[in-house]
Amino acid sequence: MSVIYVLLAISISVALVFFAAFVMSVKSGQYDDAYTPSVRMLFEDELLPDDQPNEEEEIKQTKSTNQ
Numbered sequence: 001m002s003v004i005y006v007l008l009a010i011s012i013s014v015a016l017v018f019f020a021a022f023v024m025s026v027k028s029g030q031y032d033d034a035y036t037p038s039v040r041m042l043f044e045d046e047l048l049p050d051d052q053p054n055e056e057e058e059i060k061q062t063k064s065t066n067q
Contacts, residue, residue, distance in 0.1 A: 025031065
C-alpha cells in the first residue's frame with residue numbers, strides 16, 4: 001500500500017515539473033505565432049529591390065560562366 005503513495009508523489013512531482021516547463025515556454029513566447037511558420041514555405045521568395053542584381057552584374061556573371 002505504501003508503494004501507491006510513493007508512486008502518487010512521484011507522478012504529482014513529474015506533472016508539476018512539466019507544468020512549470022509549459023508555463024515557462026508560454027512566457028518566453030514560444031507559442032506566439034503558430035500559423036505563419038506552417039505556411040511560410042508556400043510563399044514565393046521575392047527579392048527586395050536592393051537585393052536584385054543590376055544589368056551590369058548580370059552581364060559580368062554570364063560572361064564569367066561562358067568562359
